[in-house]
Amino acid sequence: MRSSLTDTESSWLRPFTVLLVCFFSCFMHLGAPEVNLMEARNFVAAREMVQGGSWLIPTMNGALRVAKPPLPTWAVAFTQQFTGLTQDPGILRLPAAIMTTLLVFFFWGLVRELIREQPGETEAPGRTAWLATLVLASSLLVITVGREGHWDIFANSLLIGSLWALARGWFTKTAGWGWYILSGLLLGGSMLSKGPVALYAVLLPFLGSFGVLRLYPERGPVRPRRFGLLLALVLGLVVGTAWPIYLSVQHTVAPAAMAVARVEVTSWGERHVQPFWEYWNFPVFTGIWTPIALLALAVPFARQRAGRYIPYRATLAWVLVAFLLLSLVPEKKERYLLPLMPPLALLIGGMLRHLETVLRNGLRPRPETTLVRVWAGLLAVACCLFPVVLIFMKLPAYGPGSLPFAFTVVAFLLLAVAIVRWGFQRYQVPVLMASSITAMALLLALLAPAYPLWTNRRAEPALRHVDALHHNPALARLPWYTLEELHIKRVWDAGRAAPSWPRTPDSMLVKPRGPIAVLSGSTIAKKLPRAWRDQVRLQVVDSFYVDRQRKDGRWLVTLVTPVR
Numbered sequence: 001m002r003s004s005l006t007d008t009e010s011s012w013l014r015p016f017t018v019l020l021v022c023f024f025s026c027f028m029h030l031g032a033p034e035v036n037l038m039e040a041r042n043f044v045a046a047r048e049m050v051q052g053g054s055w056l057i058p059t060m061n062g063a064l065r066v067a068k069p070p071l072p073t074w075a076v077a078f079t080q081q082f083t084g085l086t087q088d089p090g091i092l093r094l095p096a097a098i099m100t101t102l103l104v105f106f107f108w109g110l111v112r113e114l115i116r117e118q119p120g121e122t123e124a125p126g127r128t129a130w131l132a133t134l135v136l137a138s139s140l141l142v143i144t145v146g147r148e149g150h151w152d153i154f155a156n157s158l159l160i161g162s163l164w165a166l167a168r169g170w171f172t173k174t175a176g177w178g179w180y181i182l183s184g185l186l187l188g189g190s191m192l193s194k195g196p197v198a199l200y201a202v203l204l205p206f207l208g209s210f211g212v213l214r215l216y217p218e219r220g221p222v223r224p225r226r227f228g229l230l231l232a233l234v235l236g237l238v239v240g241t242a243w244p245i246y247l248s249v250q251h252t253v254a255p256a257a258m259a260v261a262r263v264e265v266t267s268w269g270e271r272h273v274q275p276f277w278e279y280w281n282f283p284v285f286t287g288i289w290t291p292i293a294l295l296a297l298a299v300p301f302a303r304q305r306a307g308r309y310i311p312y313r314a315t316l317a318w319v320l321v322a323f324l325l326l327s328l329v330p331e332k333k334e335r336y337l338l339p340l341m342p343p344l345a346l347l348i349g350g351m352l353r354h355l356e357t358v359l360r361n362g363l364r365p366r367p368e369t370t371l372v373r374v375w376a377g378l379l380a381v382a383c384c385l386f387p388v389v390l391i392f393m394k395l396p397a398y399g400p401g402s403l404p405f406a407f408t409v410v411a412f413l414l415l416a417v418a419i420v421r422w423g424f425q426r427y428q429v430p431v432l433m434a435s436s437i438t439a440m441a442l443l444l445a446l447l448a449p450a451y452p453l454w455t456n457r458r459a460e461p462a463l464r465h466v467d468a469l470h471h472n473p474a475l476a477r478l479p480w481y482t483l484e485e486l487h488i489k490r491v492w493d494a495g496r497a498a499p500s501w502p503r504t505p506d507s508m509l510v511k512p513r514g515p516i517a518v519l520s521g522s523t524i525a526k527k528l529p530r531a532w533r534d535q536v537r538l539q540v541v542d543s544f545y546v547d548r549q550r551k552d553g554r555w556l557v558t559l560v561t562p563v564r
Helices: 002-027 037-050 069-085 096-113 125-135 142-148 152-171 175-192 197-207 223-247 252-268 276-299 299-308 310-329 336-359 367-393 403-426 428-445 450-455 468-469 488-494
Strands: 480-482 518-521 536-545 556-564
Touching: 002 428, 037 069, 037 488, 069 096, 069 175, 096 125, 096 142, 096 152, 096 336, 142 152, 142 276, 142 336, 152 175, 152 197, 152 223, 152 336, 175 197, 175 223, 197 310, 197 336, 197 488, 223 252, 223 428, 252 336, 276 299, 276 310, 276 336, 276 367, 276 428, 299 310, 299 336, 299 428, 310 336, 336 367, 336 428, 367 403, 367 428, 367 450, 403 428, 428 518, 468 488, 468 536, 480 556
Parallel strands: 480 518
Antiparallel strands: 518 556, 536 556
16 A cells, blocks of 8 residues: 555656646746846847847847857747747746756756665655755745746756766666767757856766766766767767857858857956855755755765765765856856756755654654754744735735735745644654745745836836837837947837947948937937938937936937938
């Protein structure tokens, strides 16, 4: 009976719970936040592909866009072709959300391969990998990055998929050529998403930990598998370098592409530069799992305990090597820590398996009971504080007396009661795990719509923005140009390209042959060549504000018509 129940749980219940968590983490209120800077660049380039631009030589607002490989942009462009030229960010973020879900399942498959020889696997086969997968799917950084339509989630997801396929081929009893080919294709896809970044931050740390026989004896000898490994690497390099090679043989764009490549390389040491120790707080990016992450990184405590369920030394080395390599790069951003989340989730999964196993057997060892009580206390306090935070946010739709506020209070207080009763008093670790995941799901379900209200809380009402230009019939069929650089987010909002006014090689404005619309932060009469004054007619036909307040600036839309 027990075996039958375990088989049923493994066959459908575990995948269902992972999919359910991914739904809340990746898809719930996906369109609520407004488009950010990185998304705007990707969405504008995808829109111009669909509107007739080149898919192999992308443009962004009419200018060459080769700073990033095109695979994520292709995914958004295919979505726009299928759904139409939509401005709905929720639809355009679907490729990233799907890729995040793939990351979670790729990681699940990889962990199952890596821990198959662990002593604890015989106690509850597959449970450790399942718990680690739930941890990854509900981690804060995975949620925040995975819900945004840019490059990082594509590169990391495809590379974790490449490692999973490589592990399947490595441990299979047959030749496994199909798995090595899949590994190479996914590796190439990762390079087509963000160049060699994921190779540096994910592949090198993984090979430097699980590839070392002393840290991971289960890997076995390399010699019988060397041709498969070579096939995966060569195929990955061929696929991943195909697009850069294509650009290099295009004489019209090769010089510009090389210049952009040099800028991208130097930017690693010149833009967003932070000190070496900037990433020391990386465990907090697991969000609700931070207490267990800190516990799993406490080597004297966790090595023997979690080591029964996961290859602790190799996993810890994966985390530390990735942390070191990321810290060596002067350019630092929070989303660059995404490569740390998979190995950290594996460490947390091993620690959770130890806690639930020991406390379920009724042994009640002193350190574990104290730590579980601390964890439960922190969770209960956090649940009680969420409604208080809503009060201080002072959002009309979420204030005291509103239905969302009442539902939030009831849901989180009930959750706090369950945590105290079964977690704090009875040491039920599965209840604490379920409560943590439920709390994150409730936050996304109830409070995600409040985010745009919070960001727009100081916005002045009734301001005309660039998207209103769609309703001006005088601008519908005219080309748009700018005299100053229009922020790329406003270009996205405009729904069409507004490139800089063309200039001659000596930087003189090119005289238009027909009517054009010029967007500028001030009147343009004094900015035009004097010789044009009697040759063009200027008429201000519209205007818009560039941000949420009047003080942020107002742009004019001037109709420039040649006089014949």
